[in-house]
Amino acid sequence: MTDYVVEGRGITRDYVTSGGLFGAAKTVRALKGIDFAVERGKTLAVVGESGCGKSTLARIITLIDPATSGQLLIEGKPVDIAKGGLTREMRSAVQIVFQNPYGSLNPRQKVGEVLTEPLRLRGGVPSADRRRRAMAMLERVGLKPEHYNRFPHMFSGGQRQRIAIARALMLNPALLVLDEPVSALDLSVQAQVLNLLKDLQDEFGLTYVFISHDLSVVRYLADRVMVLWNGTVVEEGTRDALFSAPQHDYTRKLFAATPEADLDAIRARVERRRLERTAG
Protein backbone atom coordinates (compact mmCIF):
# COMPACT_ATOMS: atom_id res chain seq x y z
CA MET A 1 0.00 0.00 0.00
CA THR A 2 1.22 3.47 -0.74
CA ASP A 3 2.43 5.41 2.25
CA TYR A 4 0.43 8.67 2.35
CA VAL A 5 1.47 11.31 4.88
CA VAL A 6 -1.67 13.35 4.39
CA GLU A 7 -4.95 12.47 2.81
CA GLY A 8 -8.17 14.43 2.36
CA ARG A 9 -11.53 12.98 1.43
CA GLY A 10 -14.37 15.24 0.38
CA ILE A 11 -13.02 18.24 2.29
CA THR A 12 -15.40 21.21 2.31
CA ARG A 13 -15.17 24.51 4.10
CA ASP A 14 -17.88 27.12 4.53
CA TYR A 15 -17.37 30.69 5.64
CA VAL A 16 -20.39 32.48 7.06
CA THR A 17 -20.35 36.20 6.37
CA SER A 18 -22.52 38.56 8.33
CA GLY A 19 -25.17 40.20 6.19
CA GLY A 20 -24.97 43.38 8.26
CA LEU A 21 -27.62 44.74 10.58
CA PHE A 22 -30.63 43.80 8.47
CA GLY A 23 -29.39 41.37 5.86
CA ALA A 24 -29.39 37.63 6.28
CA ALA A 25 -26.08 35.87 6.92
CA LYS A 26 -24.54 34.42 3.77
CA THR A 27 -22.59 31.23 3.43
CA VAL A 28 -19.64 31.06 1.06
CA ARG A 29 -18.41 27.58 0.25
CA ALA A 30 -14.64 28.07 -0.19
CA LEU A 31 -13.85 24.39 -0.74
CA LYS A 32 -16.40 22.17 -2.43
CA GLY A 33 -15.27 18.64 -1.72
CA ILE A 34 -11.53 18.20 -2.25
CA ASP A 35 -9.85 14.80 -2.48
CA PHE A 36 -6.09 14.54 -2.35
CA ALA A 37 -3.26 12.41 -1.02
CA VAL A 38 0.47 13.09 -0.75
CA GLU A 39 3.03 10.30 -0.71
CA ARG A 40 5.86 10.35 1.81
CA GLY A 41 8.85 12.36 0.65
CA LYS A 42 6.98 13.85 -2.30
CA THR A 43 5.73 17.32 -3.16
CA LEU A 44 2.16 18.14 -4.09
CA ALA A 45 1.80 21.59 -5.60
CA VAL A 46 -1.55 23.32 -5.24
CA VAL A 47 -2.01 25.90 -7.96
CA GLY A 48 -4.68 28.52 -8.47
CA GLU A 49 -5.41 32.22 -8.25
CA SER A 50 -6.59 34.28 -5.28
CA GLY A 51 -9.98 33.16 -4.07
CA CYS A 52 -9.66 29.61 -5.40
CA GLY A 53 -9.42 28.18 -1.88
CA LYS A 54 -5.75 27.20 -1.80
CA SER A 55 -4.93 29.05 1.41
CA THR A 56 -8.11 27.70 3.02
CA LEU A 57 -6.86 24.22 2.19
CA ALA A 58 -3.45 25.07 3.68
CA ARG A 59 -5.09 26.13 6.94
CA ILE A 60 -7.13 22.93 7.11
CA ILE A 61 -4.13 20.66 6.46
CA THR A 62 -2.08 22.57 9.05
CA LEU A 63 -4.89 22.01 11.61
CA ILE A 64 -5.42 25.75 12.06
CA ASP A 65 -9.04 25.68 10.85
CA PRO A 66 -11.45 22.73 10.87
CA ALA A 67 -13.04 21.45 7.68
CA THR A 68 -16.82 21.89 7.53
CA SER A 69 -17.19 18.32 6.33
CA GLY A 70 -15.00 15.56 4.96
CA GLN A 71 -12.18 13.59 6.45
CA LEU A 72 -8.54 14.55 6.96
CA LEU A 73 -5.95 11.87 7.69
CA ILE A 74 -2.46 12.66 8.91
CA GLU A 75 -0.07 9.70 8.94
CA GLY A 76 -3.10 7.49 8.34
CA LYS A 77 -4.96 8.69 11.44
CA PRO A 78 -8.19 10.67 11.13
CA VAL A 79 -7.88 14.11 12.70
CA ASP A 80 -10.67 16.58 13.40
CA ILE A 81 -9.76 19.70 15.33
CA ALA A 82 -13.46 20.53 15.76
CA LYS A 83 -13.88 17.36 17.83
CA GLY A 84 -10.55 17.74 19.62
CA GLY A 85 -8.56 14.84 20.96
CA LEU A 86 -5.38 15.86 19.16
CA THR A 87 -2.11 15.07 20.84
CA ARG A 88 0.90 17.38 20.68
CA GLU A 89 2.70 14.76 18.61
CA MET A 90 -0.06 14.84 15.99
CA ARG A 91 0.09 18.64 15.85
CA SER A 92 3.87 18.72 15.55
CA ALA A 93 3.70 16.36 12.56
CA VAL A 94 2.46 19.24 10.38
CA GLN A 95 4.13 22.64 10.21
CA ILE A 96 3.65 25.63 7.93
CA VAL A 97 5.77 28.34 6.31
CA PHE A 98 3.80 31.44 5.37
CA GLN A 99 4.19 33.73 2.38
CA ASN A 100 5.33 36.88 4.08
CA PRO A 101 8.35 36.48 6.38
CA TYR A 102 7.90 40.10 7.45
CA GLY A 103 4.52 39.28 8.97
CA SER A 104 5.05 35.74 10.22
CA LEU A 105 7.91 36.46 12.64
CA ASN A 106 7.30 38.30 15.90
CA PRO A 107 9.40 41.49 15.69
CA ARG A 108 10.04 41.45 19.45
CA GLN A 109 11.30 37.89 19.57
CA LYS A 110 14.96 37.11 19.04
CA VAL A 111 15.77 34.40 16.51
CA GLY A 112 16.84 32.06 19.28
CA GLU A 113 13.44 32.35 20.97
CA VAL A 114 11.65 31.95 17.64
CA LEU A 115 13.38 28.62 17.13
CA THR A 116 13.29 27.25 20.69
CA GLU A 117 9.67 28.22 21.39
CA PRO A 118 8.09 25.23 19.59
CA LEU A 119 10.28 22.84 21.63
CA ARG A 120 9.54 24.67 24.86
CA LEU A 121 5.79 24.55 24.25
CA ARG A 122 5.81 20.87 23.43
CA GLY A 123 7.93 20.19 26.47
CA GLY A 124 10.34 17.41 27.33
CA VAL A 125 13.52 19.04 25.99
CA PRO A 126 15.86 20.69 28.51
CA SER A 127 16.86 24.29 27.87
CA ALA A 128 20.49 23.59 26.96
CA ASP A 129 19.33 20.98 24.46
CA ARG A 130 16.83 23.37 22.90
CA ARG A 131 19.59 25.93 22.40
CA ARG A 132 21.93 23.38 20.87
CA ARG A 133 19.25 22.14 18.46
CA ALA A 134 18.31 25.69 17.44
CA MET A 135 21.97 26.51 16.71
CA ALA A 136 22.29 23.38 14.58
CA MET A 137 19.10 24.23 12.68
CA LEU A 138 20.32 27.79 12.05
CA GLU A 139 23.42 26.42 10.37
CA ARG A 140 21.38 23.86 8.49
CA VAL A 141 19.27 26.55 6.80
CA GLY A 142 22.34 28.60 5.88
CA LEU A 143 22.43 31.10 8.74
CA LYS A 144 25.16 31.59 11.34
CA PRO A 145 25.25 30.80 15.09
CA GLU A 146 25.81 34.50 15.85
CA HIS A 147 22.38 35.21 14.37
CA TYR A 148 20.87 33.49 17.44
CA ASN A 149 20.57 36.70 19.46
CA ARG A 150 19.37 39.00 16.70
CA PHE A 151 15.89 40.35 16.00
CA PRO A 152 13.99 39.66 12.76
CA HIS A 153 14.29 43.27 11.51
CA MET A 154 18.06 42.80 11.21
CA PHE A 155 17.58 40.23 8.42
CA SER A 156 16.77 40.43 4.73
CA GLY A 157 13.60 38.87 3.31
CA GLY A 158 15.40 35.73 2.19
CA GLN A 159 17.11 35.30 5.56
CA ARG A 160 13.78 35.76 7.35
CA GLN A 161 12.22 33.07 5.21
CA ARG A 162 15.12 30.81 6.21
CA ILE A 163 14.29 31.54 9.86
CA ALA A 164 10.62 30.68 9.24
CA ILE A 165 11.67 27.41 7.58
CA ALA A 166 14.02 26.62 10.49
CA ARG A 167 11.20 27.23 12.98
CA ALA A 168 8.90 24.92 11.05
CA LEU A 169 11.52 22.16 11.14
CA MET A 170 12.31 22.35 14.88
CA LEU A 171 9.67 19.74 15.76
CA ASN A 172 10.80 17.25 13.10
CA PRO A 173 7.53 17.39 11.17
CA ALA A 174 6.63 14.79 8.56
CA LEU A 175 4.71 17.32 6.49
CA LEU A 176 5.54 20.92 5.66
CA VAL A 177 2.87 23.16 4.18
CA LEU A 178 4.52 25.94 2.17
CA ASP A 179 2.07 28.74 1.44
CA GLU A 180 3.66 30.80 -1.36
CA PRO A 181 7.05 30.69 0.40
CA VAL A 182 9.05 32.46 -2.31
CA SER A 183 6.58 34.83 -3.93
CA ALA A 184 7.70 37.77 -1.75
CA LEU A 185 11.37 37.19 -2.59
CA ASP A 186 13.70 38.48 -5.30
CA LEU A 187 14.57 36.12 -8.11
CA SER A 188 18.11 35.36 -6.93
CA VAL A 189 16.98 34.86 -3.33
CA GLN A 190 14.08 32.76 -4.57
CA ALA A 191 16.54 30.39 -6.24
CA GLN A 192 18.50 30.02 -2.99
CA VAL A 193 15.38 29.28 -0.93
CA LEU A 194 14.07 26.78 -3.51
CA ASN A 195 17.43 24.99 -3.48
CA LEU A 196 17.34 24.92 0.32
CA LEU A 197 13.84 23.43 0.31
CA LYS A 198 14.98 20.71 -2.07
CA ASP A 199 18.03 19.88 0.07
CA LEU A 200 15.98 19.76 3.27
CA GLN A 201 13.43 17.48 1.66
CA ASP A 202 16.15 14.99 0.70
CA GLU A 203 17.89 15.20 4.06
CA PHE A 204 14.86 14.87 6.34
CA GLY A 205 12.57 12.89 4.02
CA LEU A 206 10.03 15.71 4.20
CA THR A 207 6.69 15.74 2.46
CA TYR A 208 5.62 19.09 1.02
CA VAL A 209 2.29 20.64 0.18
CA PHE A 210 3.47 23.59 -1.90
CA ILE A 211 0.94 26.32 -2.52
CA SER A 212 1.76 28.67 -5.36
CA HIS A 213 0.45 30.65 -8.28
CA ASP A 214 3.81 30.64 -10.04
CA LEU A 215 3.92 27.80 -12.54
CA SER A 216 7.64 28.05 -13.20
CA VAL A 217 8.38 27.49 -9.51
CA VAL A 218 5.87 24.62 -9.39
CA ARG A 219 7.51 22.98 -12.34
CA TYR A 220 10.85 23.10 -10.59
CA LEU A 221 9.72 21.66 -7.26
CA ALA A 222 6.58 19.53 -7.62
CA ASP A 223 6.08 15.80 -8.13
CA ARG A 224 2.34 16.11 -8.54
CA VAL A 225 0.24 19.17 -9.28
CA MET A 226 -3.36 19.91 -8.29
CA VAL A 227 -5.11 22.83 -9.97
CA LEU A 228 -7.83 24.48 -7.90
CA TRP A 229 -10.48 26.73 -9.31
CA ASN A 230 -13.38 28.19 -7.39
CA GLY A 231 -13.09 25.61 -4.60
CA THR A 232 -12.92 22.53 -6.81
CA VAL A 233 -10.07 20.47 -8.21
CA VAL A 234 -10.20 20.93 -11.98
CA GLU A 235 -7.11 18.87 -12.71
CA GLU A 236 -4.62 16.69 -10.88
CA GLY A 237 -1.69 14.71 -12.17
CA THR A 238 2.05 14.22 -12.27
CA ARG A 239 4.07 17.30 -13.01
CA ASP A 240 5.27 16.02 -16.37
CA ALA A 241 1.81 15.00 -17.55
CA LEU A 242 0.25 18.26 -16.48
CA PHE A 243 2.93 20.48 -17.98
CA SER A 244 3.18 18.59 -21.26
CA ALA A 245 -0.57 18.20 -21.83
CA PRO A 246 -2.84 20.28 -19.62
CA GLN A 247 -6.39 18.94 -19.96
CA HIS A 248 -8.67 21.52 -18.42
CA ASP A 249 -9.48 24.90 -20.00
CA TYR A 250 -8.59 26.72 -16.82
CA THR A 251 -5.16 25.06 -16.60
CA ARG A 252 -4.50 26.01 -20.20
CA LYS A 253 -5.55 29.58 -19.42
CA LEU A 254 -3.08 29.68 -16.52
CA PHE A 255 -0.29 28.46 -18.78
CA ALA A 256 -1.16 31.00 -21.45
CA ALA A 257 -1.12 33.84 -18.92
CA THR A 258 2.29 32.96 -17.49
CA PRO A 259 4.93 35.20 -19.03
CA GLU A 260 7.74 33.30 -20.69
CA ALA A 261 11.20 34.43 -21.59
CA ASP A 262 11.24 32.43 -24.80
CA LEU A 263 13.52 33.72 -27.58
CA ASP A 264 11.22 32.83 -30.47
CA ALA A 265 8.30 34.50 -28.75
CA ILE A 266 10.37 37.66 -28.16
CA ARG A 267 11.50 37.65 -31.81
CA ALA A 268 7.88 37.37 -33.00
CA ARG A 269 6.75 40.14 -30.69
CA VAL A 270 9.56 42.52 -31.70
CA GLU A 271 8.69 41.91 -35.36
CA ARG A 272 5.00 42.55 -34.67
CA ARG A 273 5.83 45.82 -32.89
CA ARG A 274 8.02 46.91 -35.80
CA LEU A 275 5.21 46.27 -38.29
CA GLU A 276 2.70 48.16 -36.12
CA ARG A 277 5.06 51.13 -36.00
CA THR A 278 5.62 51.31 -39.73
CA ALA A 279 1.89 50.87 -40.36
CA GLY A 280 1.02 53.54 -37.77
Place this chain on the structure above:
Amino acid sequence: MASTSSPAEGPLLDIRNLRVAFDTAAGPFLAVDGIDVQVSPREVLAIVGESGSGKSVSMLAVMGLLPGSATVTADAMTFDGRDLMAMTPAQKRTIIGRDIAMIFQEPMASLNPSFTVGFQIEEVLRQHLGLKGRAARARAVELLTQVGIPEPESRLASYPHQMSGGQCQRVMIAMAIACEPRLLIADEPTTALDVTIQKQILDLLMQLQADRGMGLILITHDMGVVAETADRVVVQYRGRKMEEADVLTLFERPSTAYTRALLAALPENATGDRLPTVDELMAADNRTEGAR
Protein backbone atom coordinates in the same frame (compact mmCIF):
# COMPACT_ATOMS: atom_id res chain seq x y z
CA MET B 1 22.85 51.29 -30.82
CA ALA B 2 19.90 49.78 -32.56
CA SER B 3 16.90 51.83 -31.52
CA THR B 4 13.40 51.02 -32.64
CA SER B 5 12.21 54.64 -32.73
CA SER B 6 12.99 57.03 -35.53
CA PRO B 7 16.23 58.97 -35.00
CA ALA B 8 14.69 62.39 -35.75
CA GLU B 9 12.81 62.43 -32.44
CA GLY B 10 14.65 63.57 -29.34
CA PRO B 11 14.14 61.57 -26.18
CA LEU B 12 10.97 62.23 -24.23
CA LEU B 13 12.73 61.81 -20.92
CA ASP B 14 16.46 62.28 -20.68
CA ILE B 15 18.31 61.71 -17.42
CA ARG B 16 22.07 61.82 -17.19
CA ASN B 17 24.23 60.72 -14.28
CA LEU B 18 21.44 60.62 -11.72
CA ARG B 19 22.58 60.15 -8.13
CA VAL B 20 20.29 59.78 -5.15
CA ALA B 21 21.69 59.69 -1.63
CA PHE B 22 19.71 59.10 1.56
CA ASP B 23 20.76 60.51 4.94
CA THR B 24 20.90 57.64 7.37
CA ALA B 25 22.14 57.31 10.94
CA ALA B 26 25.21 55.58 9.50
CA GLY B 27 25.94 58.44 7.09
CA PRO B 28 24.81 59.03 3.50
CA PHE B 29 23.70 55.96 1.56
CA LEU B 30 23.98 56.10 -2.21
CA ALA B 31 20.87 54.36 -3.55
CA VAL B 32 21.33 55.44 -7.16
CA ASP B 33 24.88 55.89 -8.41
CA GLY B 34 25.13 57.52 -11.81
CA ILE B 35 22.14 56.21 -13.77
CA ASP B 36 21.31 57.37 -17.31
CA VAL B 37 17.78 56.88 -18.62
CA GLN B 38 16.49 57.89 -22.04
CA VAL B 39 13.01 57.11 -23.30
CA SER B 40 11.74 57.99 -26.73
CA PRO B 41 8.12 58.78 -27.51
CA ARG B 42 6.19 55.55 -28.18
CA GLU B 43 8.92 53.44 -26.65
CA VAL B 44 8.55 50.79 -23.94
CA LEU B 45 11.58 50.80 -21.66
CA ALA B 46 11.89 48.16 -18.97
CA ILE B 47 14.06 48.86 -15.94
CA VAL B 48 14.98 45.56 -14.33
CA GLY B 49 16.59 44.84 -11.03
CA GLU B 50 16.12 43.28 -7.64
CA SER B 51 15.20 45.05 -4.43
CA GLY B 52 17.83 47.60 -3.57
CA SER B 53 18.89 48.11 -7.18
CA GLY B 54 17.53 51.68 -7.13
CA LYS B 55 15.04 51.08 -9.92
CA SER B 56 12.08 52.62 -8.10
CA VAL B 57 14.09 55.36 -6.42
CA SER B 58 15.37 56.76 -9.72
CA MET B 59 11.82 57.10 -11.07
CA LEU B 60 10.51 58.54 -7.79
CA ALA B 61 13.31 61.12 -8.10
CA VAL B 62 11.95 62.14 -11.51
CA MET B 63 8.45 62.45 -10.06
CA GLY B 64 9.71 64.41 -7.06
CA LEU B 65 8.17 61.92 -4.68
CA LEU B 66 11.21 61.17 -2.53
CA PRO B 67 11.27 62.14 1.16
CA GLY B 68 13.32 65.06 2.48
CA SER B 69 16.15 62.76 3.53
CA ALA B 70 17.00 62.17 -0.13
CA THR B 71 19.49 64.30 -2.04
CA VAL B 72 19.00 64.17 -5.80
CA THR B 73 21.67 65.34 -8.23
CA ALA B 74 21.97 64.87 -11.98
CA ASP B 75 23.93 66.31 -14.88
CA ALA B 76 20.65 66.63 -16.78
CA MET B 77 17.03 65.79 -16.21
CA THR B 78 14.78 66.93 -19.02
CA PHE B 79 11.29 66.08 -20.15
CA ASP B 80 10.53 66.94 -23.78
CA GLY B 81 13.51 69.28 -23.77
CA ARG B 82 12.40 71.15 -20.63
CA ASP B 83 14.74 71.13 -17.66
CA LEU B 84 12.94 69.51 -14.73
CA MET B 85 15.60 70.51 -12.21
CA ALA B 86 15.36 74.25 -12.95
CA MET B 87 11.58 74.31 -12.46
CA THR B 88 9.79 75.67 -9.42
CA PRO B 89 7.57 73.15 -7.62
CA ALA B 90 4.49 74.90 -9.08
CA GLN B 91 5.83 74.61 -12.61
CA LYS B 92 6.72 71.00 -12.02
CA ARG B 93 3.18 70.22 -10.88
CA THR B 94 1.86 71.24 -14.31
CA ILE B 95 3.89 68.37 -15.77
CA ILE B 96 3.93 65.73 -13.05
CA GLY B 97 0.60 63.92 -12.92
CA ARG B 98 -0.39 65.37 -16.26
CA ASP B 99 2.30 64.78 -18.89
CA ILE B 100 4.13 62.24 -16.74
CA ALA B 101 1.97 59.88 -14.72
CA MET B 102 2.91 56.99 -12.50
CA ILE B 103 1.21 53.86 -11.22
CA PHE B 104 2.42 51.80 -8.30
CA GLN B 105 2.73 48.24 -7.15
CA GLU B 106 0.04 48.13 -4.47
CA PRO B 107 -3.21 49.37 -6.00
CA MET B 108 -5.05 48.90 -2.71
CA ALA B 109 -2.53 51.02 -0.85
CA SER B 110 -2.24 53.78 -3.46
CA LEU B 111 -5.96 54.54 -3.59
CA ASN B 112 -7.48 56.51 -0.73
CA PRO B 113 -9.79 54.15 1.18
CA SER B 114 -12.05 56.99 2.40
CA PHE B 115 -13.21 58.26 -0.99
CA THR B 116 -15.09 56.65 -3.86
CA VAL B 117 -13.09 55.81 -6.97
CA GLY B 118 -15.28 58.28 -8.88
CA PHE B 119 -14.23 61.10 -6.56
CA GLN B 120 -10.57 60.15 -6.91
CA ILE B 121 -10.66 60.06 -10.71
CA GLU B 122 -12.61 63.32 -10.88
CA GLU B 123 -10.09 64.93 -8.52
CA VAL B 124 -7.35 64.36 -11.11
CA LEU B 125 -9.54 65.86 -13.84
CA ARG B 126 -10.39 68.87 -11.65
CA GLN B 127 -6.79 69.46 -10.59
CA HIS B 128 -5.13 69.24 -13.97
CA LEU B 129 -7.81 69.96 -16.56
CA GLY B 130 -10.29 72.07 -14.60
CA LEU B 131 -13.13 69.70 -15.48
CA LYS B 132 -16.05 69.86 -13.03
CA GLY B 133 -19.48 68.41 -12.40
CA ARG B 134 -21.16 66.58 -15.24
CA ALA B 135 -18.21 66.95 -17.63
CA ALA B 136 -15.82 65.38 -15.10
CA ARG B 137 -18.28 62.60 -14.42
CA ALA B 138 -18.73 61.81 -18.10
CA ARG B 139 -14.96 61.72 -18.60
CA ALA B 140 -14.54 59.43 -15.57
CA VAL B 141 -17.09 57.00 -17.03
CA GLU B 142 -15.24 57.12 -20.33
CA LEU B 143 -11.93 56.36 -18.60
CA LEU B 144 -13.32 53.43 -16.63
CA THR B 145 -14.75 52.03 -19.86
CA GLN B 146 -11.35 52.34 -21.52
CA VAL B 147 -9.63 50.38 -18.77
CA GLY B 148 -12.26 47.65 -19.02
CA ILE B 149 -14.33 48.05 -15.87
CA PRO B 150 -17.86 46.74 -16.36
CA GLU B 151 -20.84 48.96 -15.42
CA PRO B 152 -18.65 52.06 -15.06
CA GLU B 153 -21.52 54.40 -14.07
CA SER B 154 -22.35 52.42 -10.93
CA ARG B 155 -18.70 51.59 -10.16
CA LEU B 156 -17.92 55.29 -9.74
CA ALA B 157 -19.75 55.12 -6.39
CA SER B 158 -17.64 52.16 -5.18
CA TYR B 159 -14.96 52.46 -2.53
CA PRO B 160 -11.58 50.77 -3.17
CA HIS B 161 -12.30 48.00 -0.63
CA GLN B 162 -15.35 46.99 -2.66
CA MET B 163 -13.18 46.18 -5.67
CA SER B 164 -10.67 43.42 -6.38
CA GLY B 165 -6.94 44.06 -6.67
CA GLY B 166 -7.06 43.86 -10.46
CA GLN B 167 -9.95 46.32 -10.61
CA CYS B 168 -8.17 48.73 -8.27
CA GLN B 169 -5.14 48.61 -10.56
CA ARG B 170 -7.45 49.40 -13.49
CA VAL B 171 -8.73 52.42 -11.56
CA MET B 172 -5.12 53.52 -10.93
CA ILE B 173 -4.44 53.23 -14.65
CA ALA B 174 -7.60 55.22 -15.41
CA MET B 175 -6.36 58.00 -13.10
CA ALA B 176 -2.89 57.89 -14.67
CA ILE B 177 -4.16 58.19 -18.25
CA ALA B 178 -6.86 60.73 -17.34
CA CYS B 179 -4.81 63.66 -18.65
CA GLU B 180 -3.47 61.79 -21.67
CA PRO B 181 0.11 61.63 -20.38
CA ARG B 182 2.97 61.41 -22.83
CA LEU B 183 4.98 59.27 -20.46
CA LEU B 184 3.62 56.63 -18.11
CA ILE B 185 5.85 55.16 -15.43
CA ALA B 186 4.57 51.84 -14.09
CA ASP B 187 6.37 50.63 -10.96
CA GLU B 188 5.83 46.85 -10.65
CA PRO B 189 2.20 47.28 -11.75
CA THR B 190 1.36 43.57 -11.65
CA THR B 191 3.54 42.16 -8.87
CA ALA B 192 0.66 41.97 -6.38
CA LEU B 193 -1.70 40.34 -8.88
CA ASP B 194 -2.50 36.81 -10.05
CA VAL B 195 -1.00 35.65 -13.35
CA THR B 196 -4.29 35.73 -15.23
CA ILE B 197 -5.02 39.26 -13.94
CA GLN B 198 -1.39 40.22 -14.60
CA LYS B 199 -1.83 39.28 -18.22
CA GLN B 200 -5.01 41.38 -18.51
CA ILE B 201 -3.30 44.43 -16.94
CA LEU B 202 -0.16 44.10 -19.11
CA ASP B 203 -2.29 43.68 -22.23
CA LEU B 204 -4.23 46.80 -21.23
CA LEU B 205 -1.05 48.82 -20.63
CA MET B 206 0.44 47.72 -23.95
CA GLN B 207 -2.76 48.49 -25.82
CA LEU B 208 -3.05 51.97 -24.24
CA GLN B 209 0.62 52.58 -24.99
CA ALA B 210 0.17 51.67 -28.66
CA ASP B 211 -3.16 53.50 -29.10
CA ARG B 212 -1.99 56.73 -27.48
CA GLY B 213 1.64 56.64 -28.56
CA MET B 214 2.79 57.06 -24.96
CA GLY B 215 6.28 56.41 -23.74
CA LEU B 216 6.14 53.70 -21.11
CA ILE B 217 8.70 52.93 -18.43
CA LEU B 218 8.02 49.58 -16.83
CA ILE B 219 9.86 48.87 -13.60
CA THR B 220 9.91 45.16 -12.86
CA HIS B 221 11.94 42.31 -11.44
CA ASP B 222 10.19 39.73 -13.61
CA MET B 223 12.20 38.74 -16.70
CA GLY B 224 9.08 37.09 -18.15
CA VAL B 225 7.23 40.40 -18.05
CA VAL B 226 10.23 42.08 -19.70
CA ALA B 227 10.24 39.47 -22.46
CA GLU B 228 6.58 40.09 -23.22
CA THR B 229 6.50 43.90 -23.13
CA ALA B 230 9.76 45.82 -23.55
CA ASP B 231 11.42 47.37 -26.61
CA ARG B 232 14.57 48.21 -24.71
CA VAL B 233 15.86 47.11 -21.31
CA VAL B 234 18.07 48.66 -18.64
CA VAL B 235 19.43 46.25 -16.02
CA GLN B 236 20.32 47.80 -12.67
CA TYR B 237 22.23 46.32 -9.76
CA ARG B 238 23.01 48.07 -6.48
CA GLY B 239 22.28 51.53 -7.85
CA ARG B 240 24.29 51.15 -11.03
CA LYS B 241 23.43 50.37 -14.61
CA MET B 242 24.86 46.99 -15.53
CA GLU B 243 23.60 46.69 -19.06
CA GLU B 244 21.37 48.36 -21.63
CA ALA B 245 20.17 46.63 -24.78
CA ASP B 246 17.16 46.03 -26.98
CA VAL B 247 15.05 43.22 -25.64
CA LEU B 248 16.10 40.52 -28.09
CA THR B 249 19.83 41.21 -27.67
CA LEU B 250 19.45 41.12 -23.90
CA PHE B 251 17.90 37.67 -23.90
CA GLU B 252 20.00 36.33 -26.76
CA ARG B 253 23.42 37.67 -25.85
CA PRO B 254 23.42 39.16 -22.35
CA SER B 255 26.74 40.97 -22.02
CA THR B 256 27.20 41.07 -18.24
CA ALA B 257 27.53 38.33 -15.66
CA TYR B 258 24.67 39.78 -13.66
CA THR B 259 22.15 39.61 -16.52
CA ARG B 260 23.27 36.07 -17.35
CA ALA B 261 22.81 35.16 -13.70
CA LEU B 262 19.33 36.71 -13.59
CA LEU B 263 18.27 34.71 -16.64
CA ALA B 264 19.80 31.50 -15.35
CA ALA B 265 18.00 31.85 -12.00
CA LEU B 266 14.59 31.68 -13.71
CA PRO B 267 13.08 28.38 -12.57
CA GLU B 268 11.97 27.62 -16.13
CA ASN B 269 15.61 27.68 -17.22
CA ALA B 270 16.63 25.09 -14.64
CA THR B 271 18.62 22.39 -16.39
CA GLY B 272 19.69 20.11 -13.59
CA ASP B 273 18.34 19.40 -10.18
CA ARG B 274 19.47 22.69 -8.71
CA LEU B 275 18.93 26.30 -9.65
CA PRO B 276 22.09 28.33 -10.10
CA THR B 277 21.90 31.35 -7.81
CA VAL B 278 23.00 34.85 -8.77
CA ASP B 279 25.75 34.87 -6.15
CA GLU B 280 27.24 31.60 -7.39
CA LEU B 281 27.17 32.70 -11.01
CA MET B 282 28.62 36.12 -10.24
CA ALA B 283 31.39 34.47 -8.21
CA ALA B 284 32.12 31.98 -10.99
CA ASP B 285 32.20 34.78 -13.53
CA ASN B 286 34.48 36.94 -11.42
CA ARG B 287 36.96 34.11 -11.23
CA THR B 288 37.08 33.76 -15.00
CA GLU B 289 36.75 37.39 -16.10
CA GLY B 290 38.14 39.24 -13.11
CA ALA B 291 36.05 41.40 -10.82
CA ARG B 292 34.11 44.27 -12.28
